Amino acid sequence: xxxxxxxxxxxxxxxxxxxxxxxxxxxxxxxxxxxxxxxxxxxxxxxxxxxxxxxxxxxxxxxxxxxxxxxxxxxxxxxxxxxxxxxxx
Amino acid sequence: xxxxxxxxxxxxxxxxxxxxxxxxxxxxxxxxxxxxxxxxxxxxxxxxxxxxxxxxxxxxxxxxxxxxxxxxxxxxxxxxxxxxxxxxxxxxxxxxxxxxxxxxxxxxxxxxxxxxxxxxxxxxxxxxxxxxxxxxxxxxxxxxxxxxxxxxxxxxxxxxxxxxxxxxxxxxxxxxxxxxxxxxxxxxxxxxxxxxxxxx
Numbered sequence: 001x002x003x004x005x006x007x008x009x010x011x012x013x014x015x016x017x018x019x020x021x022x023x024x025x026x027x028x029x030x031x032x033x034x035x036x037x038x039x040x041x042x043x044x045x046x047x048x049x050x051x052x053x054x055x056x057x058x059x060x061x062x063x064x065x066x067x068x069x070x071x072x073x074x075x076x077x078x079x080x081x082x083x084x085x086x087x088x089x
Numbered sequence: 090x091x092x093x094x095x096x097x098x099x100x101x102x103x104x105x106x107x108x109x110x111x112x113x114x115x116x117x118x119x120x121x122x123x124x125x126x127x128x129x130x131x132x133x134x135x136x137x138x139x140x141x142x143x144x145x146x147x148x149x150x151x152x153x154x155x156x157x158x159x160x161x162x163x164x165x166x167x168x169x170x171x172x173x174x175x176x177x178x179x180x181x182x183x184x185x186x187x188x189x190x191x192x193x194x195x196x197x198x199x200x201x202x203x204x205x206x207x208x209x210x211x212x213x214x215x216x217x218x219x220x221x222x223x224x225x226x227x228x229x230x231x232x233x234x235x236x237x238x239x240x241x242x243x244x245x246x247x248x249x250x251x252x253x254x255x256x257x258x259x260x261x262x263x264x265x266x267x268x269x270x271x272x273x274x275x276x277x278x279x280x281x282x283x284x285x286x287x288x289x
Contacts (some may be wrong), residue, residue: 003127004123004126004127004130004250005130005249005250005269007127007128007130007131007134008130008134008253009134010131010134011130011131011132011133011134011135011136011137011138012134012137012138013134013138014134014135014138015134015135015136015137015138015139015140016138016139017138018139019138019139019140019141022139023135023139026132026135026136026139027136027258029132030129030132030133030136030254030257030258033125033128033129033132033254034096034129034225034254034255035095035096035099036099036125037122037125037126037129037251038099038100038103038225039099039100039102039103039106040103040121040122040125041100041103041122041218042099042100042101042102042103042104042105042106042107043103043104043106043107043112044103044107044122045103045104045107045218046103046104046105046106046107046108046109047107047110048107050211051214052108055215058208058211058212058215059215061176061179061212061216062187062211062212062213062214062215062216062219063215063216063219064172064175064176065168065169065172065176065187065188065212065216066215066216066217066219066220066223067219067223068168068169068171068175069165069168069169069172069188069216069220070165070168070220070223070224070243071168072163072164072165072167072168072169072171073160073161073164073165073168073242073243073245074164074231074234074235074239074243075164075235076160076161076163076164076167076242077157077160077161077164077235077236077238077239077241077242077243078235078236078239080153080154080156080157080160080238081235081236081237081238081239082236083153084151084153084154084238085236
């Protein structure tokens, strides 16, 4: 976890040092890496027998909990967003 | 929306390849995704560092955003409470234990398997993977419907690593510090909260 964060700080430093002549394709590289990461997550899930078998019955329960949990949190986040923006105005 | 569909396509392609064992055993390993993640975060850092206006953007952030982890926590548990009402055979504490993985599927599923057995552990695993996927695939829609903080809240404990790039793209670079702070607090709380609900 902390190694990953260290990479980000390394990126910030190099980005800052080269800001006069920035590398222009950062967004494209980011998009490709996000695709690669999701592909790899898929490979890990697809290769996990226990997970793939559980996708039926257990999957539905898991999906319900995940969806409602996410819905609850984004609703709470919306309240805070309104509050924060209201104060800014 | 087009971006999300491409991401979904790659994800499904990955599942297919993993399921059919089309890749050599090491290729889909956690190691490769770790390196990809490091590269990803390096470029997220790079895009922050090379942005000359970023300091002013950080200064404009409201101190009220410090409460975001608390909102995520309360919102998630309310959602789990509703889920427990729908799933009659699951107790409220069980649903809350699953939900309080906050997307951190590896750790929460290990904890829950140990305290509550493999079935609930697998539910925790799938459920938290789904939460991460909802964040990764739905971030643009979440921003539109629930505001810029929504992908951060939805990402839960993953907002300082795996979902940070998508948050950067959808909420904006100025939300990166909030996202890291949020991920750190949620990450840290997962073992305690999951254990608490497992023992109720």
